Amino acid sequence: MARRKPAGDSDDPEQQHDRVFHALADRTRRRLLAALAERPGTVSELAAPFSMSLPAVSKHIKVLERAGLVVRTVDGRLHRCSLGAAPLQQVAAWLDPYRQFWTDTLDSLARYAEQEEDEP
Amino acid sequence: MTDSITLTVRRTIRASAARLFEAWTTPAMLKQWWGPQGVECSDAAVDLRVGGHYHLDNRLPSGEVLRIEGEFEVIEPPHTLVYSWRLGPGGSAERVTVRFEVCEGGTEVSIVHERIATEPARDQHEHGWLGCLDGLVTLLEAG
Numbered sequence: 001m002a003r004r005k006p007a008g009d010s011d012d013p014e015q016q017h018d019r020v021f022h023a024l025a026d027r028t029r030r031r032l033l034a035a036l037a038e039r040p041g042t043v044s045e046l047a048a049p050f051s052m053s054l055p056a057v058s059k060h061i062k063v064l065e066r067a068g069l070v071v072r073t074v075d076g077r078l079h080r081c082s083l084g085a086a087p088l089q090q091v092a093a094w095l096d097p098y099r100q101f102w103t104d105t106l107d108s109l110a111r112y113a114e115q116e117e118d119e120p
Numbered sequence: 121m122t123d124s125i126t127l128t129v130r131r132t133i134r135a136s137a138a139r140l141f142e143a144w145t146t147p148a149m150l151k152q153w154w155g156p157q158g159v160e161c162s163d164a165a166v167d168l169r170v171g172g173h174y175h176l177d178n179r180l181p182s183g184e185v186l187r188i189e190g191e192f193e194v195i196e197p198p199h200t201l202v203y204s205w206r207l208g209p210g211g212s213a214e215r216v217t218v219r220f221e222v223c224e225g226g227t228e229v230s231i232v233h234e235r236i237a238t239e240p241a242r243d244q245h246e247h248g249w250l251g252c253l254d255g256l257v258t259l260l261e262a263g
Contacts, residue, residue: 098127
């Protein structure tokens, strides 16, 4: 079993960042990632729920692969894809200030609204 | 247009959907609760109709005021609000959907924040959001 180095891989963190966000800025690719989060699969298995051609899905998977979001292992003629989680952590870190902002703002709304409910 | 990064946050609050909808759309009430701890809502204006403009001024602990503003796209009281969201001058248009759904124990408030721009977001953080949240963390840890 051989692990392929992702095509176009580069050590530049900014370029890596761009590739991750570009890869995520597409509904089909996000659905592919959601499927991979459930379980690894072959390209044809992944393509099955989509009403698009195998080459079209394969192209989306390549974009994800370049971003490091998909890791492909080759076992004989079988290409199996699995989720590459590390770049997702990067995205989570990016979104963290937004998440904190909203979580905290909703806490504040709860304090305000629940206090009013308690004091009719 | 390409859709970009989306964030979803949920919270159950022990109050009616109508009450929460009102709190979310009434300036006098927004001034009392809006924003994370440490941020004061120094001014709020809401023109509650489709296409109507709103703004929320957020005074950070540093004294800097950041204005969030946009226009309403969908208004369905007391369950749904959709509006554009721009942070600071020249901020790119993001979109926020707020839903108030009756659930066990009160109302589930869900926020879907879409079209989070990856480049301007970094500038926003440099302008103080992040600093304000860092301050918050310090505050919580100290308490």
